[in-house]
Amino acid sequence: xxxxxxxxxxxxxxxxxxxxxxxxxxxxxxxxxxxxxxxxxxxxxxxxxxxxxxxxxxxxxxxxxxxxxxxxxxxxxxxxxxxxxxxxxxxxxxxxxxxxxxxxxxxxxxxxxxxxxxxxxxxxxxxxxxxxxxxxxxxxxxxxxxxxxxxxxxxxxxxxxxxxxxxxxxxxxxxxxxxxxxxxxxxxxxxxxxxxxxxxxxxxxxxxxxxxxxxxxxxxxxxxxxxxxxxxxxxxxxxxxxxxxxxxxxxxxxxxxxxxxxxxxxxxxxxxxxxxxxxxxxxxxxxxxxxxxxxxxxxxxxxxxxxxxxxxxxxxxxxxxxxxxxxxxxxxxxxxxxxxxxxxxxxxxxxxxxxxx
Amino acid sequence: xxxxxxxxxxxxxxxxxxxxxxxxxxxxxxxxxxxxxxxxxxxxxxxxxxxxxxxxxxxxxxxxxxxxxxxxxxxxxxxxxxxxxxxxxxxxxxxxxxxxxxxxxxxxxxxxxxxxxxxxxxxxxxxxxxxxxxxxxxxxxxxxxxxxxxxxxxxxxxxxxxxxxxxxxxxxxxxxxxxxxxxxxxxxxxxxxxxxxxxxxxxxxxxxxxxxxxxxxxxxxxxxxxxxxxxxxxxxxxxxxxxxxxxxxxxxxxxxxxxxxxxxxxxxxxxxxxxxxxxxxxxxxxxxxxxxxxxxxxxxxxxxxxxxxxxxxxxxxxxxxxxxxx
Numbered sequence: 001x002x003x004x005x006x007x008x009x010x011x012x013x014x015x016x017x018x019x020x021x022x023x024x025x026x027x028x029x030x031x032x033x034x035x036x037x038x039x040x041x042x043x044x045x046x047x048x049x050x051x052x053x054x055x056x057x058x059x060x061x062x063x064x065x066x067x068x069x070x071x072x073x074x075x076x077x078x079x080x081x082x083x084x085x086x087x088x089x090x091x092x093x094x095x096x097x098x099x100x101x102x103x104x105x106x107x108x109x110x111x112x113x114x115x116x117x118x119x120x121x122x123x124x125x126x127x128x129x130x131x132x133x134x135x136x137x138x139x140x141x142x143x144x145x146x147x148x149x150x151x152x153x154x155x156x157x158x159x160x161x162x163x164x165x166x167x168x169x170x171x172x173x174x175x176x177x178x179x180x181x182x183x184x185x186x187x188x189x190x191x192x193x194x195x196x197x198x199x200x201x202x203x204x205x206x207x208x209x210x211x212x213x214x215x216x217x218x219x220x221x222x223x224x225x226x227x228x229x230x231x232x233x234x235x236x237x238x239x240x241x242x243x244x245x246x247x248x249x250x251x252x253x254x255x256x257x258x259x260x261x262x263x264x265x266x267x268x269x270x271x272x273x274x275x276x277x278x279x280x281x282x283x284x285x286x287x288x289x290x291x292x293x294x295x296x297x298x299x300x301x302x303x304x305x306x307x308x309x310x311x312x313x314x315x316x317x318x319x320x321x322x323x324x325x326x327x328x329x330x331x332x333x334x335x336x337x338x339x340x341x342x343x344x345x346x347x348x349x350x351x352x353x354x355x356x357x
Numbered sequence: 358x359x360x361x362x363x364x365x366x367x368x369x370x371x372x373x374x375x376x377x378x379x380x381x382x383x384x385x386x387x388x389x390x391x392x393x394x395x396x397x398x399x400x401x402x403x404x405x406x407x408x409x410x411x412x413x414x415x416x417x418x419x420x421x422x423x424x425x426x427x428x429x430x431x432x433x434x435x436x437x438x439x440x441x442x443x444x445x446x447x448x449x450x451x452x453x454x455x456x457x458x459x460x461x462x463x464x465x466x467x468x469x470x471x472x473x474x475x476x477x478x479x480x481x482x483x484x485x486x487x488x489x490x491x492x493x494x495x496x497x498x499x500x501x502x503x504x505x506x507x508x509x510x511x512x513x514x515x516x517x518x519x520x521x522x523x524x525x526x527x528x529x530x531x532x533x534x535x536x537x538x539x540x541x542x543x544x545x546x547x548x549x550x551x552x553x554x555x556x557x558x559x560x561x562x563x564x565x566x567x568x569x570x571x572x573x574x575x576x577x578x579x580x581x582x583x584x585x586x587x588x589x590x591x592x593x594x595x596x597x598x599x600x601x602x603x604x605x606x607x608x609x610x611x612x613x614x615x616x617x618x619x620x621x622x623x624x625x626x627x628x629x630x631x632x633x634x635x636x637x638x639x640x641x642x643x644x645x646x647x648x649x650x651x652x653x654x655x656x657x658x659x660x661x662x663x664x665x666x667x668x669x670x671x672x673x674x675x676x677x678x679x680x681x682x683x
Binding site for chain 1: 447448449451453454472473474475476477478479480481482483484485542543574577578579580581582583587588589590593606607610611612613616617620621624625642
């Protein structure tokens with residue numbers, strides 16, 4: 001890149017419809033870098049993975065709670081696959097945000113004040129450009145605002161009033177905050193307050209017929225955080241994550257999602273999106289560590305992700321989806337389940353909740 | 358090796374035309390803070406307490422860009438952020454959008470110790486501060502005349518083509534040398550306020566900790582969050598080391614600088630100085646930044662790829678150094 005002076009943000013080209021292709025010499029350098037680290041040169045084509053949150057999803061989850069979410073994941077997967085086949089930008093977290101079954105956008109869990117505060121983050125693996133937002137209350141698609149922060153400001157991260165003001169300046173779709181609040185989540189908050197605790201992504205909505213001594217986490221489950229990672233047929237990686245956070249969280253609480261390196265990260269090796277207990281994910285810098293293990297220790301995507309989930313975060317706190325530059329996918333989790341879906345160019349697709357046999 | 362070690366910084370990216378009196382002032386402040394940390398270490402205070410103590414001192418003094426003396430937002434207000442991390446157990450706390458809390462690093466500590474979360478921001482953080490009874494002051498307390506002047510110049514610089522001569526407006530603190538076109542984060546070096554102060558410590562028991570605090574980028578959009586409160590970017594500590602970064606926030610975030618120093622030590626087996634050098638050289642691309650670091654072996658190191666970083670370091674065996682330039 002040239003060394004001319006001038007405001008640093010002018011040096012970047014805004015992302016347009018498709019992921020940017022690397023200039024030729026950068027591509028060669030990246031290949032050489034991967035070769036130095038023993039990563040296989042053979043590219044397996046494009047790949048995409050989505051998640052709808054990890055947590056204590058009980059195996060007894062009734063079909064009416066399970067099927068809409070599986071359908072949503074399948075639907076979003078299809079959108080992503082078509083985009084990848086058409087060589088377009090595949091990150092379709094917006095669709096997941098719009099679906100009230102997931103803890104992001106509409107359907108976000110509530111703060112202790114009964115309000116929503118949404119956050120999201122997007123990162124492009126090649127340029128390492130990123131955008132993040134927190135504390136949104138009226139923006140319909142937080143991930144789109146994160147993208148605008150990345151493309152249209154000299155900054156990476158905007159929060160709260162400043163982010164809302166920016167949204168208005170940019171003319172993104174906003175709606176009154178009650179739009180995001182669902183009855184289920186009002187119930188969950190009530191339940192959490194009664195139990196006087198902050199609940200991680202998975203909590204069932206209060207069901208009158210369920211006895212008090214039944215495990216509160218049994219029955220239905222709330223889905224936490226949504227995310228998408230993808231690599232296109234040129235090896236360009238990208239990740240996006242969006243969430244409403246923790247049920248009954250303190251107003252102003254920021255989780256792992258908008259923290260580059262914690263819940264979201266992409267570089268030339270892989271793209272990662274994590275979900276689970278934010279505080280644990282931040283401490284373990286989960287998303288960055290998957291990439292760091294690949295880069296510094298030469299681990300494969302699968303091994304790096306497995307190590308991070310099994311050794312670096314306590315049981316029951318985290319899950320992630322990741323793709324590598326060569327088109328591999330992995331979706332490990334140390335919770336009971338994780339709503340997830342993936343597809344690769346060679347025709348493999350998967351939609352699942354609990355560990356595969 | 359072994360024994361305690363401490364490093365402090367007052368920001369990377371220094372105007373090469375900074376008048377000698379200001380340079381001396383900076384060095385005196387850094388020395389004073391180092392000595393504060395050193396006595397605390399000698400009385401066996403744990404690392405995490407020492408970093409908080411030292412950063413409080415840096416925040417209270419108006420010289421550097423944190424607490425009182427923070428850079429101003431585009432609206433002329435102050436929005437501060439800070440984070441702290443205890444290498445034992447990697448516990449962490451962070452705050453952003455602080456407007457009336459006298460010592461943001463102490464609020465970050467309370468988030469770590471007294472809340473179920475790791476990071477609180479804006480009105481939620483302020484509310485928590487009130488509940489915790491921390492010392493609160495008006496936003497005006499943090500605003501200095503120097504910075505009001507700097508903000509004005511920064512606004513002018515942002516609307517001016519890069520090579521346009523910036524008129525001197527009688528501010529004796531810095532001169533505006535268009536002949537040396539240095540920039541940080543899009544601002545001419547003369548109006549750029551080196552972002553953040555920080556402290557890293559390893560105590561006599563080998564425990565590492567790090568803390569960072571800042572007012573952020575001069576003329577930033579309100580709501581802009583930089584690297585200082587981001588665990589893994591501006592601050593990180595684990596059982597191997599403690600790191601605090603400073604410079605172009607966006608570059609530090611993208612390079613997950615603090616985490617990377619620890620990661621190359623952990624995953625590539627590099628020593629502290631090697632790790633610092635590697636990260637500064639390889640992880641910043643075109644960004645300009647610096648960092649200070651300590652290891653659980655009692656070593657201290659720093660590195661920066663820009664013009665100057667206000668820093669000081671000391672180790673138990675008597676080594677002590679305060680500097681600004683290479």
